[in-house]
Structures are given as C-alpha cells and as structure tokens.
Amino acid sequence: xxxxxxxxxxxxxxxxxxxxxxxxxxxxxxxxxKSIFLRFPKMLTLKxxxxxxxxxxxxxxxxxxxxxxxxxxxNFIEEYSNHLDKKNETHVNTEIxxxxxxxxxxxxxxxENSGSxxxxxxxxxxxxxxxxxMFTMDCGGLTAKHAIKVQLAEKHASxxxxxxYLLEHDQQHVEHQVLVDHIAPFGKSAMFYKGVLxxxxxxxxxxxxxxxxxxxxxxxxxxxxxxxxxxxxxxxxEPELEIYANDIxxxxxxxxxxxxxxxxxxxxxxGMDRATAIDYLCKAFxxxxxxxxxxxxxxxxxxxxxxxxxxx
Amino acid sequence: xxKIKNLHVSILDENQKKKEILRGISLEIAPGTVHAIMGPNGxxxxxxxxxxxxxxxxxxxxxxxxxxDKNLFDLAPEERATEGVFLAFQYPVEIPGVNxxxxxxxxxxxxxxxxxxxxxxxxDFLQLVKSKMKEVGMDEKFLSRAVNEGFSGGEKKRNxxxxxxxxxxxxxxxxxxxxxxxxxxxxxxxxGVNSLRNTERSFMMVTHYQRLLNYxxxxxxxxxxxxxxxxxxxxxxxLLLEEKGYGWIEGxxxx
Numbered sequence: 001x002x003x004x005x006x007x008x009x010x011x012x013x014x015x016x017x018x019x020x021x022x023x024x025x026x027x028x029x030x031x032x033x034k035s036i037f038l039r040f041p042k043m044l045t046l047k048x049x050x051x052x053x054x055x056x057x058x059x060x061x062x063x064x065x066x067x068x069x070x071x072x073x074x075n076f077i078e079e080y081s082n083h084l085d086k087k088n089e090t091h092v093n094t095e096i097x098x099x100x101x102x103x104x105x106x107x108x109x110x111x112e113n114s115g116s117x118x119x120x121x122x123x124x125x126x127x128x129x130x131x132x133x134m135f136t137m138d139c140g141g142l143t144a145k146h147a148i149k150v151q152l153a154e155k156h157a158s159x160x161x162x163x164x165y166l167l168e169h170d171q172q173h174v175e176h177q178v179l180v181d182h183i184a185p186f187g188k189s190a191m192f193y194k195g196v197l198x199x200x201x202x203x204x205x206x207x208x209x210x211x212x213x214x215x216x217x218x219x220x221x222x223x224x225x226x227x228x229x230x231x232x233x234x235x236x237x238e239p240e241l242e243i244y245a246n247d248i249x250x251x252x253x254x255x256x257x258x259x260x261x262x263x264x265x266x267x268x269x270x271g272m273d274r275a276t277a278i279d280y281l282c283k284a285f286x287x288x289x290x291x292x293x294x295x296x297x298x299x300x301x302x303x304x305x306x307x308x309x310x311x312x
Numbered sequence: 313x314x315k316i317k318n319l320h321v322s323i324l325d326e327n328q329k330k331k332e333i334l335r336g337i338s339l340e341i342a343p344g345t346v347h348a349i350m351g352p353n354g355x356x357x358x359x360x361x362x363x364x365x366x367x368x369x370x371x372x373x374x375x376x377x378x379x380x381d382k383n384l385f386d387l388a389p390e391e392r393a394t395e396g397v398f399l400a401f402q403y404p405v406e407i408p409g410v411n412x413x414x415x416x417x418x419x420x421x422x423x424x425x426x427x428x429x430x431x432x433x434x435x436d437f438l439q440l441v442k443s444k445m446k447e448v449g450m451d452e453k454f455l456s457r458a459v460n461e462g463f464s465g466g467e468k469k470r471n472x473x474x475x476x477x478x479x480x481x482x483x484x485x486x487x488x489x490x491x492x493x494x495x496x497x498x499x500x501x502x503x504g505v506n507s508l509r510n511t512e513r514s515f516m517m518v519t520h521y522q523r524l525l526n527y528x529x530x531x532x533x534x535x536x537x538x539x540x541x542x543x544x545x546x547x548x549x550x551l552l553l554e555e556k557g558y559g560w561i562e563g564x565x566x567x
Contacts, residue, residue, distance in 0.1 A: 261368060266405040269365050270419035270475060271393035271426070280418075284409025284458075 001297040003051035003077060008036075010060040010088070023050070039067040040074050042099075049075035049107075049298060056080070056088030056116070064094045068102040068130075075295055077107045080118060081140070087115035094122050098130035100154070105133040107298055109305060111140035114169050118144040128154035128184075135293055137302055138165040138174050147177045152187035152215075163193040164289045166306060167201035167233075175204045182215040182245075191222040194289045196282055197233035207252070208240040215245045222252040227259060227285050229278075283308040313514050314341040314364075314483060319375035321356075321363055330371070333359045335539035337375070341483070344511040348525055348550060349518045351536035352558045357518045358402055360536075361487040364516075365399035366392050379483070394426035396482030400472040400489045402518075407459040412471070415459050416441060416478055423479060444477045447507070449500050465492045473504040480508065485516045490524040502527030522554040537562050 007017040013031045023029060024046065028039035040046075054062075068074055082088055090112070098104050110118050118141050124132060138144050150159050165174045180189040195203045209220040226235035237254035259281050267277035286308050293299035321334035333356045341347050349357050363370050364377065366389035377384040379395060387395065407415070421431045432440075445452060448470045460468050469489055476484055489501055505515060505528050517528065525533070525547060533549040534541045535558070543549065543561055553561065 260405070262405050263407050265365075265367050265389060266401065266407065267410075267415075267419075268389040269367075269393055269399055269401075270415075270479065271390055271422040272418060273390045273422070274388065276418075276422075277390075280410055281407070284407065287409045 001049065001051075001301045003049040005051045005053060008052065008054045008062075009083060010056055010058055011054070011062045022048075034061060034063060036062065036064040038065070040069055040072045040102075042069045043071045044069075045073040046075065049077050049295065051077040051079065053079045053081070054090065054092075055083035056090055056112070057083050057086035059089040059091075061091040062093070064092065066094065066096045068096070068098045068104045070099045070101055072099075072102045072104070074103070075105045075107070075298065077109070077298065079109045079111070081111050082113045082116060085113060088112065089116065090118045090120075092118075092120050094120070096122075096124045096132075098124065098126045098132060098157075100128040100130060102127075103131045103133075105294060105298075106135070107293070107302065108134075108136045109302065110136070110138045110144055111305065112144075113140060114142055114172070116141050120144075120146050122146065122148045124148075124150045124159070126150065126152050126154070126157035126159065129156040130154075131157075132159040132161075133294060134159070134161045135289075135302070136163040136176075137306065138163075138167070139306060141174070142169070142171065143173045143175075145175045145177075149179045149181070150189070151181040151183060152189065152218075153181075153183050155184045156186045157184065158188035160190045160292070161192070162289055162292045164286055164306065165193075165195040165197075165203055166286065167195065167203060168198040170200040172199075172201040173203070174201075175206075177206045177208075179208045179210065180220065182209070182211040182218040182220065182248075185214065185216045185218065187215060187218045189218075189220045191224070192289060192292060193224045194286065195226045195235060196229065196286060197226060197235055198229040200230070200232045202234045204236045204238075205254075206238045206240065208242070209250060209252075210242040211245045211248050211250065213244040216247045218245065218248040218250075220248075220250045222250075224254045225285075226256040227282065228256065229259075229282070313343045313380060314339075314516075315378040316340070317376050317378075319360075319363070319377065320373040321359060322371045322373050323359075323369060324371075332373070333370075333539055334363070337536075337539075337541060339534065339541065341514050341516065343514055344509075345531040346505075346509070346515045346517065346528060348530040348533045349516060349536055350520070350522075350533060350550065350553060352562075353520075354538075355536040356539045357536055358487055361399060361402075361485045361516070361518050364392075364485055365389060365397060390422070393479075393481075394423055398476055398479060398481030398484045400469075400476055400484065400486045402487040402489075402491070404460045404463075404468040404472055406461045406463075408461050410459050411455075412457050412459050413441065413455040416475065419475070420478055441474075441478065444474055447477060447500075448474045448504055449496070450474060466494065466497045469493060469497060470500065473501055477504055477508070482512060483514050483516070484508070485518070487518045488520065489517075490519055490521065498524060499527060522550045525550045535561055 007014040239252040319337040
C-alpha cells in the first residue's frame with residue numbers, strides 16, 4: 001500500500017517515526033497532544049493515501065479537524081491499535097468538512113486488543129457535489145462505538161458509508177450509530193454494513209436517515225446484514241427513517257442469520273471439508289463489503305487484515 | 313459398486329410430523345452401468361438422490377447403503393465426494409462471493425489431496441477448465457463469476473456438468489438435470505455423461521421424462537411410486553411409460 005504514514009502514541013505525534021517529509025507542503029498539518037488539524041487545499045489530488053496510525057497504552061482523547069477544500073481527491077486511512085500490548089481507552093472526535101466537488105475516501109481500521117475500548121464520534125458536513133466514501137472495519141477491541149453523522153448540507157452531495165465488523169471474542173461489543181441528514185435536494189446516501197459474530201459477541205447497528213423538507217429527489221439506501229456463527233451471539237439492527245419531503249427514494253434492509261446449510265452441503269458435496277466450507281462462506285460474506293473499497297491497494301490491505309484472502 | 317438394501321427414510325414435515333418418504337428401496341448398481349430412476353412427482357426420487365450424497369434433514373430409519381465396501385452412512389458428504397460420489401443438483405445453490413474458478417480449483421484440489429496427489433498446477437488447471445467449458449458450451453466469462461449467482465436455469469445445469477467433468481467421479485447422480493433444459497442444453501448434458509461412460513463408472517439419472525434417455529441410453533430403468541421401486545426393466549420400459557403414463561404401472565404394481 002505504501003502510504004504516507006504518521007504515528008501517534010496516546011494521541012501525541014511521533015515526529016521521528018513519521019514520514020512528515022513525504023507530506024506535500026501545501027497540506028496544512030498542525031497538532032497538539034490532544035488535537036490534530038489537517039487541511040487539504042483546493043485542487044489537490046493525492047494518489048498516495050495518507051495513513052494515521054494511533055497507538056495507545058492508556059486512556060487518551062483526541063479532537064481532530066479535517067478540511068478538504070474544493071476539487072480535492074484524497075485517500076485517508078486511520079488505524080487504531082495498541083503499543084506493547086497494553087490496554088487502552090480511545091476517545092476520538094473528528095469533524096470533517098468537504099467543500100464543493102471534493103472527493104474524500106476515508107478508511108478506518110480498528111484492531112485494538114481484546115482489553116481495550118474505542119469511542120469515536122465522527123461528524124461530516126458535505127457541501128455541493130462533494131463525495132464521501134467511508135469504510136470502517138472492526139476486527140479487535142472489547143468494546144467499540146462509532147457514532148457517525150453526515151450532513152448533506154448542499155445539493156448533489158453524496159456519501160457511501162460501509163462497514164465490516166468481525167467479532168470473535170466473548171463479551172466483544174461493537175455499536176454503530178449512523179445518521180445521514182439529507183438537508184439539500186438531489187443528495188444520495190448509501191449505508192452498507194455487515195457483521196460476522198462468533199461466541200458471545202454482540203453488535204448493534206442503528207441506521208438513521210432523515211430527509212428534511214425541501215431535500216427533494218433525495219436517494220437513500222440502507223443495508224445491514226449479520227452472520228451469526230454461535231447460538232450465543234447477538235445482533236440488533238434498527239433502521240430508522242424520518243421523511244419530511246416528497247419525491248424521494250428510501251430503501252432499507254436488515255438481516256440476521258446463519259450460514260445457509262444448503263451452501264455448506266453444496267461445497268462439501270464437491271469434496272471440501274465442513275470447516276473449510278464454513279470458512280469460505282464467512283469470507284465470501286465479508287468480501288462483498290470489502291469489494292466496495294475503491295482503491296485497490298487499500299482493498300487488498302483491508303482484505304488481508306480481515307483474513308479474507310480466499311480468492312486466488 | 314452401489315448396493316441399497318431395504319432403505320427407509322423419513323422427514324419431518326412442516327408440522328414437525330414424521331413422514332416416510334422412502335419405504336423399502338433395494339437397488340444394486342454394477343460398475344459401468346447407467347440406471348434411470350423415473351416416477352411421478354412425490355415418489356421419492358430426489359430424496360433418494362440427496363440421501364446418497366449425504367444431505368442433512370433426512371432420518372434413515374432402516375436399511376443400508378454400501379458403496380464399494382464402505383457403509384455410506386458412516387461417511388460425511390465430503391468423504392463421499394472423495395470416494396467418488398457426485399450429485400448434480402436439481403437446484404444448484406447460488407454462493408455469492410465465492411468465485412467459480414476458485415471453487416472448481418479448491419474442489420479439485422481437495423479430491424486430489426485425499427488421493428495423495430499434489431495440488432494441480434495453475435496453468436494446467438486453466439487449460440483443463442477451458443477445454444471442459446468448451447465441451448459444455450459455457451462462456452469463459454463464467455469462470456470469474458460467483459458460483460451460480462445470477463446464472464439462468466440452463467447455465468446452472470451446465471455448471472453442474474462442468475463440475476462433473478472436472479471432478480471425474482466414479483458414481484454420478486444426476487437429479488433432474490434435464491428439467492427446464494432446451495434441446496441444445498439437453499444434448500450437451502448427454503454428451504457430458506456419455507463422454508465419461510466407461511466400464512468402471514456408473515450413473516444414476518433421476519428424470520421425469522423419457523426424452524433424456526434418447527440421448528443417454530440406460531442399462532436399467534426403475535419406476536418409483538410412493539417411496540418404492542415398483543418396476544424395473546430395460547430401456548423399453550421408459551418407452552412404455554412415455555406411451556401409457558405412470559397410472560398404468562401404478563395400477564399394475566398395486567400401490
């Protein structure tokens with residue numbers, strides 16, 4: 001993937017370990033021990049993704065601001081994990097503004113250890129014809145909560161919010177609260193989240209779409225699917241639609257289920273053993289979300305992190 | 313090769329009540345022979361095919377099935393596959409996210425592994441699969457599609473035959489592979505089966521219609537009704553059925 005990589009320890013910037021020289025100088029980057037500020041100036045296209053790696057050993061809080069100006073094309077990756085395998089408690093608040101015609105692809109990987117917790121508030125304001133693509137993957141942490149709020153504040157703004165959570169530990173709990181506010185006309189939003197849950201893991205997903213009066217010809221789609229590998233795993237899915245405008249399209253779908261026994265039998269009847277068949281089917285389930293990642297190098301990276309390299 | 317003795321099979325119906333589907337099937341299939349199983353809807357033909365392949369959800373209440381010298385009920389579906397049993401599904405399962413070529417290769421390699429052969433070379437595999445696809449009249453683009461996802465009925469059946477040609481089973485069961493096929497696809501199925509016929513390999517073809525048997529000439533024809541084989545004979549039996557319908561034989565069999 002070879003991103004421009006910045007390292008933070010408990011929220012503090014680690015200059016020596018970071019590729020600060022590789023960051024184009026027109027990008028404004030400032031930080032304090034509790035905050036990060038990033039501004040991408042007009043017309044900037046960065047082919048190489050920027051990656052912020054957050055390592056934690058204790059409780060820390062961060063307040064971040066990202067401004068993506070007009071016509072920018074930026075790929076940005078956030079990764080959260082532990083340092084020295086210590087437990088941590090991460091609280092991160094991020095505010096993002098996308099200016100007209102900006103395209104911002106945001107990828108987040110949460111792989112903290114099984115004793116850690118992660119709380120993220122994420123708030124995006126999108127101006128005219130801006131495009132946000134967001135992908136959140138949880139494959140670690142004891143508890144994680146993602147509160148995501150996207151405002152399509154001006155016409156023709158669009159967002160695609162995707163997520164995958166792979167929970168295998170007992171007591172592991174991941175929650176998503178995703179809200180898209182369609183304020184202006186011709187907005188488009190899509191939510192597509194999937195979860196695979198084993199043992200005692202628990203997941204909750206609330207997908208809320210609010211279409212304000214005047215947000216005519218808005219299109220909102222929402223899907224949330226869960227695969228339960230154990231009888232004790234619990235998944236809750238709550239779609240909420242609040243619509244005050246006419247002439248709009250909203251769809252939603254949610255499922256909680258097991259692996260299709262007919263599919264297992266089909267694979268086994270061709271000689272694959274049961275465990276391998278189940279493994280393939282789980283990976284196939286996840287692959288559908290991973291394939292939404294546009295940038296190939298990031299898609300490969302996330303697929304590897306998810307342990308989903310089934311396709312040879 | 314295959315010996316079925318007094319097989320009784322039940323299922324639980326939608327009211328969780330036990331319902332007997334197969335009521336004492338006995339059947340012997342010798343190496344190198346083709347057996348056709350015919351019979352009206354609900355006679356238990358597909359149940360027999362699925363029980364042989366090891367599908368869950370059936371209760372074997374009596375009887376036994378020997379495949380070569382092994383008791384089939386001791387073997388999981390994948391073990392039956394490695395022993396050489398193959399079922400061409402009546403309704404092939406769609407598996408989104410699993411690539412067709414990858415699936416074929418994984419299936420072939422798992423059979424090779426059990427036979428102590430190394431995994432097939434990637435180039436050899438591609439040559440093999442392409443030539444077999446040509447035989448069944450499938451476009452190569454289906455290799456990169458997900459298994460059966462969005463395939464038409466005919467494409468799914470072709471894909472079943474492709475798998476059969478790739479895996480070269482010693483005993484293949486075709487469960488109504490001919491249903492819903494146009495004449496071209498039907499001939500392709502027949503060609504696939506006929507190309508595999510030899511003195512060792514056996515086939516069991518479950519079908520409603522005599523039509524398929526014009527192209528794959530069976531050695532033995534069995535007629536099933538209400539969970540039993542009520543008549544067996546040579547290929548002329550199929551022609552008689554075509555002419556007189558099942559009612560004639562059901563009356564004669566006293567079921």
